[in-house]
Amino acid sequence: MTQLQSLRGMVDLLPEQTCRWQAVESLARQHFQRWGCREVRTPMLEVTELFARGIGEATDVVGKEMYTFQDRGDRSCTLRPEGTASVVRAALQHGLLAQGSQRLWYSGPMFRYERPQAGRQRQFHQIGVEWLGVTSAFSDAEVIALAWDLLADLGVDGLALEINTLGTPDDRQVYRSRLVSWLEQRQELLDADSQQRLSTNPLRILDSKHPQTRELLQDAPMLEQSLAADSLSRHQAVLKALDDLSIPYAVNPRLVRGLDYYGHTAFEITSDQLGAQATVCGGGRYDGLVQQLGGDPTPAIGWALGMERLLLVLEAAATANPSGRAARLVKEASPDVYLVNRGEQAQRQALVLCRQLRLAGLAVQRDESGSAFAKQFKRADRSGAAFALVIGEEEAERSVVRLKALTSAVPDAGDAQQQDWSLNDLGLLVEALQNGAKPGAGGKDAGVSRRRG
RNA sequence: GCGGGCGUCGCCAAGUGGUUAAGGCAGCGGCUUGUGGCGCCGCUAUUCGGGGGUUCGAAUCCCCUCGCUCGCCCCA
Structure with missing residues (x-):
């Protein structure tokens, strides 16, 4: 095959697809506008340090999935693997936060060097929101409602919201040592990956899919037991607000997200229509990130939604119900x-x-x-x-x-x-x-x- | 990075060692030189991802390679 092809994991979108993307994007824009979010567009290429510092050196994303290279000026550059760090960097660089809290949204391609599979590509697209300078538990519920209502408006079902709290860094420190000492006593029962993580990122062992490890974790100490009273009541307030909004959720104590900057609220929206990569939307609170990137301490929360996965869900919904809302969105204009x-x-x-x-x-x-x-x-x-x-x-x-x-x-x-x-x-x-x-x-x-x- | 499956026309696909590589969809032309859903007729792969080997003979067997795909891992 001498015919030139796109790189592995980099896919073309043909007209039949692009019209669907446009439908989703325009609907998303309407929702953002109603929620008072304004768009930011940041470069796809950033200095490597931004992600190393922002996302965390120990994460898989930074450790083994980044497209990194030296440019002609010998600077280390990286194609962004996610959007949050860039948005925060841009907000800081241009002093947006001096004008008060910011409700921002973005969309665009992200890059991770992984083996492609259903719902996973090397270049993929996210559409996301970042609310900077917002503190209250109501904001958490509000930003989740934005994601939920947007997805509902697309006419897809089979979605489930899972939510957890990761507490404060202090809470996690306390819990971390309790968990590690508990696991160390049972080290030989853990799978190889999890043994590795004992030293690098023990919390991540919690959402291991290894059957034997899962079994073992049934009896492990839970983060909730290490939470300070404030963290706990904050979490309760978020859940109560979701109840007030009639948004159904399941608390999943094992939900630990893969990026280091998350704390307190963490959530995912999954679909039963996808394969192994079931998360359509993921996000959480990241109160420490702005400071970590050189700004004043600023609480923040956001989420990102995977366009390719969303389109898979949308197409499944259109097939299941040819006269429904999803089917109309998917239909090409004549x-x-x-x-x-x-x-x-x-x-x-x-x-x-x-x-x-x-x-x-x-x-x-x-x-x-x-x-x-x-x-x-x-x-x-x-x-x-x-x-x-x-x-x-x-x-x-x-x-x-x-x-x-x-x-x-x-x-x-x-x-x-x-x-x-x-x-x-x-x-x-x-x-x-x-x-x-x-x-x-x-x-x-x-x-x-x-x-x- | 590690496993499994698969690569025959733009798409779906039969063929599993023997002369000309089925069929369907789409496309193009005609039946119908001025009117669309149906029907009929014709055309569209010297070639089976690529390279090497075995054989009188290979899409079919072997080796290498490239690619796709699903899963692990991880995440959107």
Whole structure:
């Protein structure tokens, strides 16, 4: 295979896919706007130190998954493996926090050097929010509600919210030593990975999927027992707020997130429609990160949502329920009008006509083949357009265009309703098309939609 | 980094050592030189991811290699 290919784990999005992405993105934008979030766009490439310091040297992401290289000035650069560190860096660099708390959102590609599998790529895309300078437990519930409501609006189900608290750094310190000493007494029962983590990152042993390790952990001391009273009551307040919002959740005491900056609230939203990589959205509070990156101590919370995984879930929902909300979002837009034209004079007029219609805001697809009318109509039908406009020799002579509805269930039924419209006064035709001109009684759903924006 | 599965036309796919590599979808042309869902006819892979080997003979067997995919790990 000498044909050039994209790099492993780097995928192309073809038109059928991009229209879905656009639908999701535009819906997400609406929600962000309602929640008072404003967009930031940061570079994909950052100095390596940002992630090393922000995410934590001991994490897998930093330890073995980063795309890092020296640039021509011999600086160590890294393609961002996640968005939070960059957003915080940008906020600090430009003094945003001096203006008070910030509710920000971002979207874009992230890079991690991992073996690809279902729901996991080397270049993947996240859409996320970061609320900087927000303290209260209500904010935690509010930012979770944003994720929850956005996902609900996409028409997907089978989602579950899991939540936990990681407490303060002090809480974790206390717990860490209790856990380590408990595990050390049972070291030989742990799997190899977990033994390794005893020294590097013991909390992560908690969400090991190794059966024997899980079994063992049934009786291990839990973080909750080491929490200070404040941490506990804060957690209770978050849960209570979720109750007030009627957002269902399950407390999962083993939920420990892989990035070092999380503390207090940590949560994930998972789907039963995905394979092993079931997390669609993950996030939590990171009160220490801003300070760690050189700012004043600033509490913060955020989440990120995996676009590829979300699209998988959305497509599954669309398949399961072809007439539901998800299915509508997934559907590719059809042109409003398909222009059937044949003969030199006619094609010349068609070119001018379709431009005028487009300038009036209609989506027009012009058949450029010059082939037989039957072929052109067949393509018109497949394009999904509600109407065909026809210009052939006859019409060209008379300076008219013929309008035919394509949506009727029986092809010939539309023929009787074909009408000629003058090319010299397109206003009426445009108006008729924009009003949907009442397509025949067929099963297809759309008239001509009004263009927006 | 470690395991399993798989690579035949744009997509789905039959073929498992013997002459011309099924079929379906999509595409193109025609039946129908002016009208779409159906039908019929024709066209579209000198070649089976790539390289080497075994054999009179290989898509089919062996070796190497590349790629895809699922899982572990980890996360979105």
